[in-house]
Amino acid sequence: MPLWGWSFSRRKFLTESSLLSVFTGLAGLRLWGRPMSEEVQATKRANIYARLGVRTRINAKGVYTYLSGSLLPPEVAQAMEEASHHFVLIDELQHVVGEKIARLLEVEAACVTSGAAGAIMLGTAACVAGKDPQKIKRLPDLTGMKSEVIIQKSHRNGFDHAVRNIGVRLVEVETEEDLERATNEKTAMMYFLNDAQSQGRISLKRWVEVGKRRGIPTFNDAAADVPPVFRLSEYNKLGFDLVTFSGGKALRGPQCSGLLLGRKDLIEAALLNNNPNEDTIGRPMKVGKEEIVGLYVALERYLKVDHEVEWKNWEKQLETMEKTISSVPGVRTGRFVPEVANHVPHLYLQWDEKAMGLTREDFVKKLREGEPSIECLPDEYPQGLSVTPYMLQPGEEVIVASRLREILTEVSRVH
Numbered sequence: 022m023p024l025w026g027w028s029f030s031r032r033k034f035l036t037e038s039s040l041l042s043v044f045t046g047l048a049g050l051r052l053w054g055r056p057m058s059e060e061v062q063a064t065k066r067a068n069i070y071a072r073l074g075v076r077t078r079i080n081a082k083g084v085y086t087y088l089s090g091s092l093l094p095p096e097v098a099q100a101m102e103e104a105s106h107h108f109v110l111i112d113e114l115q116h117v118v119g120e121k122i123a124r125l126l127e128v129e130a131a132c133v134t135s136g137a138a139g140a141i142m143l144g145t146a147a148c149v150a151g152k153d154p155q156k157i158k159r160l161p162d163l164t165g166m167k168s169e170v171i172i173q174k175s176h177r178n179g180f181d182h183a184v185r186n187i188g189v190r191l192v193e194v195e196t197e198e199d200l201e202r203a204t205n206e207k208t209a210m211m212y213f214l215n216d217a218q219s220q221g222r223i224s225l226k227r228w229v230e231v232g233k234r235r236g237i238p239t240f241n242d243a244a245a246d247v248p249p250v251f252r253l254s255e256y257n258k259l260g261f262d263l264v265t266f267s268g269g270k271a272l273r274g275p276q277c278s279g280l281l282l283g284r285k286d287l288i289e290a291a292l293l294n295n296n297p298n299e300d301t302i303g304r305p306m307k308v309g310k311e312e313i314v315g316l317y318v319a320l321e322r323y324l325k326v327d328h329e330v331e332w333k334n335w336e337k338q339l340e341t342m343e344k345t346i347s348s349v350p351g352v353r354t355g356r357f358v359p360e361v362a363n364h365v366p367h368l369y370l371q372w373d374e375k376a377m378g379l380t381r382e383d384f385v386k387k388l389r390e391g392e393p394s395i396e397c398l399p400d401e402y403p404q405g406l407s408v409t410p411y412m413l414q415p416g417e418e419v420i421v422a423s424r425l426r427e428i429l430t431e432v433s434r435v436h
């Protein structure tokens with residue numbers, strides 16, 4: 022059987038997929054608060070990754086592309102499987118699904134992209150080339166087009182490469198005066214990194230106001246910024262012309278999917294710069310029918326989830342972990358919730374690296390290389406590390422907690 026076939030055969034899914042443990046977890050929560058049963062562990066060993074010789078990891082860290090994003094809820098996996106059985110016109114599918122998404126989120130227009138990074142690139146292309154067929158063909162050669170995008174210096178980040186892919190130059194500003202001075206007839210777009218709100222001197226609101234006054238489209242990269250769920254509509258309502266969210270993060274859509282939300286003319290332009298159209302800058306960022314359908318169903322699901330109950334369950338998982346760890350001598354624990362991105366409960370642990378002879382790097386390595394392999398967040402607090410139940414499966418909090426305790430107890434015994 023070809024490799025791609027594994028996830029799209031429902032029977033296979035239910036008998037041998039790695040997602041089985043996820044499904045039982047999500048559906049019944051029967052594992053709640055208990056270590057994983059032998060049965061579930063056996064299923065984990067027998068999954069596709071075991072057959073490929075690839076280790077699976079317990080994700081106590083959150084949504085990260087290198088760690089393969091999030092896990093598909095069963096209804097999303099099933100929708101993708103169903104979508105894989107029929108031919109459709111991608112263009113028609115994009116338009117129909119885009120309209121439905123726009124209605125769900127009460128925004129003007131929407132489309133499904135290959136990810137938030139893909140949405141940044143397409144949004145920029147839409148602002149630069151618009152719907153002009155000659156310009157669309159010519160990108161990233163900007164002859165005859167606007168060639169600058171304004172960004173706050175503190176908002177520079179790895180994903181602004183997606184802006185630069187269009188060929189434009191990033192113009193850095195710090196103050197509002199800088200911003201006023203930087204806007205000119207070459208300015209194609211004003212990019213904002215939502216997560217950097219507190220680092221920049223120009224607020225979301227002012228960014229939008231200046232954009233409107235100067236007639237320059239504004240873009241907000243809010244890729245990882247749900248929950249809370251209302252943020253999905255918030256920034257378009259605030260006046261941003263384009264907003265993106267990753268589909269493979271909190272929404273639990275396909276890992277290779279994203280939302281581009283915004284002004285109708287710009288979304289139409291983005292689609293013209295996108296696959297399936299050839300000779301466009303977006304053609305290499307293909308989104309298939311499975312991703313388009315998958316993200317739509319994931320979004321529908323996400324809007325129905327009881328987020329309060331979900332939050333309480335996260336708190337319960339954290340409590341279990343905190344109880345197990347806090348009694349280890351020399352260890353301090355505490356909780357925090359990041360303000361914007363990954364706005365979910367976290368538990369941090371701190372210990373005296375010198376006294377206990379355990380550096381943060383060693384701790385992370387021990388967790389990663391142990392059995393089972395656990396990924397955590399090393400850099401949120403100085404001299405410590407954090408874990409979050411955000412992407413944990415029910416029952417895994419017990420495994421993570423006992424492993425953390427084991428490592429900490431081991432070193433405190435030696436020292």
Ligand SMILES: *Cc1c(COP(=O)(O)O)cnc(C)c1O
Pocket residue numbers: 086135136137138139180216242243244245266267268269278279362
């Ligand atoms: C994750 C992330 C992206 C990229 O999202 P993908 O869906 O993986 O392409 C872009 N910007 C920010 C701020 C992110 O956190």
